[in-house]
Amino acid sequence: VYGAEFVADHYWRFKSWGQLRGQISYTYTRGRFQTNFNSGFSQWGEVEVGYALPYVPEHQASLKLTWNELNGRWGIGFSDTIVSPMLDQAGIYGDGSTLEIAPQHILDAHAFYAITEKLQSYMTVDNVLNSAYMTSRRPFGVRPGRPLLVQGGIRYTF
Secondary structure, rough: OOOEEEEEEEEEEEEOOEEEEEEEEEEEHHHHHHHHEEEOOOOEEEOOOEEEOOOOOOOOEEEEEEEOOOOOOEEEEEEEEOOEEEEEEOOOOOOOOOOEEOOEEEEEEEEEEEOOEEEEEEEEEOOOOOOEEEEEEOOOEEOOOOEEEEEEEEEEEO
């Protein structure tokens, strides 16, 4: 297994009306078997040299944007995450004999408001578009990703 990761983070300040933070990340992971063998482990099965590791996506990327009021009293942001297909069992991408987990594209959002210096209210929305996606086929069948989820709360800093 080898890979590389890239992350860039930058703040843009807009005079008296706020600050935009942007972050982009990309991860490449390549996992391949180096020997032939037969395994009783169902995710591996009969393995040949060069077969890809199951459940290891080769590409993952994320873009995050957050807008904060200049004094930090409130903010709102979004994150967009993309994950490339994964194999369900050791094999070769696109050969048709190995089940693949489809690519995932998830959009999330968050917001906060500082009530006082130590007390903050917040809200997060996971999977804003309520996209249906599969994260796994194991164990015992298809496992769905998180549906639309709205959470809110209060944070107190000591």
